[in-house]
Amino acid sequence: xxxxxxxxxxxxxxxxxxxxxxxxxxxxxxxxxxxxxxxxxxxxxxxxxxxxxxxxxxxxxxxxxxxxxxxxxxxxxxxxxxxxxxxxxxxxxxxxxxxxxxxxxxxxxxxxxxxxxxxxxxxxxxxxx
Numbered sequence: 001x002x003x004x005x006x007x008x009x010x011x012x013x014x015x016x017x018x019x020x021x022x023x024x025x026x027x028x029x030x031x032x033x034x035x036x037x038x039x040x041x042x043x044x045x046x047x048x049x050x051x052x053x054x055x056x057x058x059x060x061x062x063x064x065x066x067x068x069x070x071x072x073x074x075x076x077x078x079x080x081x082x083x084x085x086x087x088x089x090x091x092x093x094x095x096x097x098x099x100x101x102x103x104x105x106x107x108x109x110x111x112x113x114x115x116x117x118x119x120x121x122x123x124x125x126x127x128x129x
Contacts, residue, residue, distance in 0.1 A: 015044040042082050049075040 013034060024031050036044055052075060056068035080087060 013044070015041070015048045042079065045075055045079050045082065049079065 013036075015036075021031070021033055049072060052068050052071045056065065056072065059065045059068055077087070080090065
């Protein structure tokens, strides 16, 4: 499935940073360009975010992690801008979740959920042993 997405991205285009056309031209590369807006722009931003998140998962060096995280932050900012959502709104929800559910600092992994009609949530204690 990942290969299909990569092929699709190459065939239909990939969202790039605003100065990339100038950089390509300076490198002597000829590229076909198109501008997208609205829902198509949102879709390409999300696809690029997914690609960079996948790259982050594969990163093996600190520089690689920093590079991919910087791209992810910028893509998230672009998505929020296109959706007319403020960074403050997202940060407020993140703070609420952190308070209500905790952060990701302890490395807790759910290995198997309990057979129960109740959904996994922060109100149920689970024995991870």
